[in-house]
Amino acid sequence: MRPIDEKLREKLDTPENGYGGSNGALTPTESESKDQAKAGCMRKVDTFIDLSLFKHRGFIIYLTGNVVMFFGFFAPIVFLAPYAKHLGVDEYSAAYLLSILAIVDMIARPGTGLMANTKWIRPRIQYLFSFAVSYNGLCHLLCPLASGYGGLVVYSIFFGIAFGMVCALLFECLMDLVGAQRFSSAVGLVTIIECCPVLLGPPIAGALVDLFNDYKYMYYACGAVMLAAGLFLFVMNFYNYRILDREKEQQERDVELSAAEKVSMREEEEVKEEEDRAQEEEMVEEEEEEEEEVDGHA
Numbered sequence: 001m002r003p004i005d006e007k008l009r010e011k012l013d014t015p016e017n018g019y020g021g022s023n024g025a026l027t028p029t030e031s032e033s034k035d036q037a038k039a040g041c042m043r044k045v046d047t048f049i050d051l052s053l054f055k056h057r058g059f060i061i062y063l064t065g066n067v068v069m070f071f072g073f074f075a076p077i078v079f080l081a082p083y084a085k086h087l088g089v090d091e092y093s094a095a096y097l098l099s100i101l102a103i104v105d106m107i108a109r110p111g112t113g114l115m116a117n118t119k120w121i122r123p124r125i126q127y128l129f130s131f132a133v134s135y136n137g138l139c140h141l142l143c144p145l146a147s148g149y150g151g152l153v154v155y156s157i158f159f160g161i162a163f164g165m166v167c168a169l170l171f172e173c174l175m176d177l178v179g180a181q182r183f184s185s186a187v188g189l190v191t192i193i194e195c196c197p198v199l200l201g202p203p204i205a206g207a208l209v210d211l212f213n214d215y216k217y218m219y220y221a222c223g224a225v226m227l228a229a230g231l232f233l234f235v236m237n238f239y240n241y242r243i244l245d246r247e248k249e250q251q252e253r254d255v256e257l258s259a260a261e262k263v264s265m266r267e268e269e270e271v272k273e274e275e276d277r278a279q280e281e282e283m284v285e286e287e288e289e290e291e292e293e294v295d296g297h298a
Contacts, residue, residue: 049188053185053189065229065232068197071201071204073226074201075201075204075218076143076219080152082215101159106164113172130234134230140159141223143219
């Protein structure tokens with residue numbers, strides 16, 4: 001068998017034919033081009049969604065609490081009228097409970113917004129949101145204790161207040177955490193992730209109703225979930241606020257130290273300038289004395 005010509009071997013041993021380089025491995029230029037392509041894709045993704053938010057401590061706390069909360073957020077509204085009919089309330093009166101809830105919710109939202117913008121609450125608005133979520137959970141836990149149509153009306157009023165508070169503070173607290181520049185990306189990420197608990201919450205609640213053939217266990221479950229989410233948000237926001245205060249104090253100390261260092265540097269420069277001037281004056285005086293001595297000898 002004749003050996004392959006060296007020129008023919010060079011033509012065959014090319015990256016296009018799967019040969020050459022280091023046994024078919026990518027050449028440095030090709031690997032660099034692929035890395036650049038990946039970096040370009042990541043930059044394109046970052047233009048739509050800021051993935052660095054997942055490194056933001058406050059955003060992670062907010063997102064975790066909301067994911068847990070939304071498992072029990074909408075189910076009590078969905079099953080309010082069926083629960084009233086289960087207790088023997090007629091169809092129109094049961095539907096009217098939703099109207100009561102909606103009217104109270106409509107009043108509670110602007111009222112909560114005004115309260116949240118006060119100088120006492122605004123610096124710690126995350127606590128108000130945690131209270132609203134916990135208050136929602138307490139309403140659901142107490143709902144099975146309501147007797148008759150009057151008790152359901154009272155529950156609808158308090159639930160409307162709690163629901164309006166949460167809805168009014170939901171995105172306000174998010175902007176307080178991430179700022180206006182990153183708010184659009186944060187809303188997109190939160191909405192995408194929260195779709196799962198929003199969609200799964202009512203079916204799971206319906207499964208509980210079918211399992212126990214009673215609505216009260218569904219309200220207990222939703223109340224427990226929302227109360228747990230509210231307590232989680234309260235504890236973690238307390239922890240986050242303490243860390244932020246420490247970081248702010250450290251920044252202020254660094255600023256003070258840098259200012260003190262600048263002042264000390266200026267003082268040192270002034271002292272050096274004065275010493276240089278004194279040396280120059282001494283040299284001038286010595287030169288003048290030497291000139292006088294020369295003139296005297298002459």
